[in-house]
Amino acid sequence: MKNNFTPYYAVIFTSILKEEINGYSEMGDRMMELAKKQKGFLGVESAREDVGITVSYWNSLADIDKWKQNSEHALAQKMGKEVWYKSFKIRIAKVEIEYEFKK
Amino acid sequence: MKNNFTPYYAVIFTSILKEEINGYSEMGDRMMELAKKQKGFLGVESAREDVGITVSYWNSLADIDKWKQNSEHALAQKMGKEVWYKSFKIRIAKVEIEYEFKK
Numbered sequence: 001m002k003n004n005f006t007p008y009y010a011v012i013f014t015s016i017l018k019e020e021i022n023g024y025s026e027m028g029d030r031m032m033e034l035a036k037k038q039k040g041f042l043g044v045e046s047a048r049e050d051v052g053i054t055v056s057y058w059n060s061l062a063d064i065d066k067w068k069q070n071s072e073h074a075l076a077q078k079m080g081k082e083v084w085y086k087s088f089k090i091r092i093a094k095v096e097i098e099y100e101f102k103k
Numbered sequence: 104m105k106n107n108f109t110p111y112y113a114v115i116f117t118s119i120l121k122e123e124i125n126g127y128s129e130m131g132d133r134m135m136e137l138a139k140k141q142k143g144f145l146g147v148e149s150a151r152e153d154v155g156i157t158v159s160y161w162n163s164l165a166d167i168d169k170w171k172q173n174s175e176h177a178l179a180q181k182m183g184k185e186v187w188y189k190s191f192k193i194r195i196a197k198v199e200i201e202y203e204f205k206k
Contacts, residue, residue: 047152064107087205093199096195
């Protein structure tokens with residue numbers, strides 16, 4: 001992810017999947033591809049063990065809202081609720097401070 | 104994690120480990136145990152694939168700062184920089200909105 005100037009916004013998405021997740025991985029890849037093209041998108045980081053954590057970074061709350069309303073994304077959200085997720089939590093947070101360490 | 108009232112704070116810690124990580128897992132467990140006892144600690148979620156993501160949640164910036172200064176934690180941070188991490192990034196963010204879905 002490129003360097004950004006604070007403040008910017010983070011969407012912290014944490015989720016627990018069901019056992020059967022046919023089509024989930026493909027949809028995830030497609031959403032990544034699509035998110036990267038959105039206005040105000042700054043980057044994304046993702047990992048899953050017991051819990052899945054995806055944090056995406058955005059210029060503004062308006063950009064996040066627009067991405068939420070995107071029609072293909074809206075369909076993915078609907079599928080997520082109906083098919084793949086046991087539970088999830090979304091937190092929208094304003095990044096105020098950042099600090100980086102590189103060897 | 105129990106329900107919290109916004110706003111509260113998230114520390115988004117993303118990291119890339121080196122190949123050799125002797126002692127890392129034990130230190131991680133100890134830091135989890137210790138963090139949970141700190142004033143203002145609300146919860147933590149963690150997953151690692153290519154990147155490790157740990158998000159901890161706190162009542163206030165003052166609580167986060169106090170945890171940062173904790174002497175045992177300070178030693179772990181020093182070890183992290185010198186021994187285990189190739190790189191890491193810390194973002195401190197104010198959680199303004201949260202939304203939960205449960206089946």
